[in-house]
Amino acid sequence: MTPSSSSSSSQLSTFLQWLSSNNVHIDPRIQIVHTPKTGYTVQALSDIPYGVRVSKTPKSAVLSVRNCTLSDTLWPFLKPLEPNIALSIALLSEQLLGRDSRFWGYLQSLPEEADIALFWKLKGQDGEEALLWLQNTEVSAILRTSLLADLDRTYTQVVRPALAQWSPTIDRFRKAYSLVSSRAFQVDSWHGVGLVPVADAFNHSEENGVFMETDFAVCTQCGSLGPCAHPEHTPPHSSPWDEPMTCDMVTYAPLKAGEEVFNSYDEKGLGNAKLLVWYGFLLEGNGEDRIGFEREVEGVLRVGGGEGEGEGEWSGKRWEEVRDVAAGFGEELEELEAVVTPSEWVEVGEEEDETEPGSSWIDAEGRVSLALFLLLFARNSTEERDIATHLHLVISVMKLLDQPGEKETVLAGIPSAVLKTLKGVAKDVQRLCASKMENMYRPELTTSDLAAMLDTHLGPRTKLAVSYVVTERLMLETCSKRWQDLAESLNE
Ligand SMILES: C[S@@+](CC[C@H](N)C(=O)[O-])C[C@H]1O[C@@H](n2cnc3c(N)ncnc32)[C@H](O)[C@@H]1O
Known part of the structure; x- marks a missing residue:
């Protein structure tokens, strides 16, 4: 129900x-x-410089499993639960107390x-239709949990017995969640x-004007910051x-009078799939958008494509060899940033397991992840003995090709094995993208058809x-077009 403007x-x-x-302190320069x-x-009501604490919420005013009215009774039930689920029960308990809750005004x-899309399955026709559209997207991957x-x-097991006197419904519990x-x-x-009252009034954007600052390292037994x-x-x-412990919203950039002040909900960034679901x-x-190719990578590899390569070989010895070699190629690989995303260079050769399918993705600009590029490189260069030289030539x-100039001059004298590998990688990337799209809902519709649908009457x-x-x-x-162009320039 939408409240009227007077309510x-x-x-x-x-x-x-x-x-x-x-x-709770609110700087008079914000509203x-x-x-x-x-x-x-x-x-922002007036210009505010960088580094100003525009709000301070004492931790005593935070609603948490430790701070809620029924904390003593609920804590043994809540302790083993996933934190957001536990907090939802704490929130629900306060809501059920109604005006008797010390948080009622909040x-x-x-x-x-x-x-949130997490619950769209339960929201009737509009929710169900929305989920159909989201088939085989990043959103559906998150919703698989x-x-x-x-x-x-x-x-x-917990909510009904612990809050039995109010007989809360599952619907109320889901809303609290x-x-x-x-x-x-x-x-x-x-x-x-x-x-955190006030902190949660800020909307989210990638370019945030404030961030939250708080002392995190307190005693895990009693919450004390000091001895x-x-x-x-x-x-x-x-x-x-000796100062009261607070959660502060601090300006991260100078703010302009009259503008909305945004926070960022996750310092690592949030793609639209997570924004929709959570x-x-x-x-x-x-x-921050990314599309993972977990299933498609396996599909493409299963159908073969790397010359003479059999199922399963891709993640084996050759892949490890390529990964080890690539660890010494940091700067060279960085220069590929128009096609390969530069955001994960640090991961190469580090402990994170690059063979995990989760590291094969494309970014918002359609650039392939480094792990995916190397994986496809490995798969398309199985016959090469000197893999380091081969990788160097492919990168070169x-x-x-990314620079202006005569492609023919560039390609003259390039060993055919190098061209073959690059064409193989380009073909694989296009197949991965095509396979992803084919398994989405209504693949026969073009993207322009879908964009035009947005101007028609659709549920929210x-x-x-x-x-x-x-x-x-x-x-x-x-992504697909970029690699298609690259492959075509090799044929010229
Ligand atoms: C922490 S609250 C922010 C305050 C919120 N506007 C409110 O009325 O309570 C998060 C919710 O605000 C909305 N929101 C935050 N940032 C947004 C944005 N950039 N565009 C649209 N809605 C946004 C979403 O509904 C989200 O679930």
């Missing part, structure tokens, strides 16, 4: 009063705004639920995850121990799903 403004004023009585359509946003300001079943089981999923923060090593009765806790020397929205042109040709979830699919299709098409 929305009374919710906000009750929330602001609650913040004030819980000693929390609420409209029924956009929910909460935070606006809770009454929250939406009833966040419409057993979380929904875990939530059902937790409801029966959706709020936690879309607005909880890591608070510290005692609270774990928690709902306490627990000998395992070594107090950090960097923080004053937060229920997506960002246009999200630079790719670099030359279906619309989000179709826009997501358009971005994945564009990434695949960009």
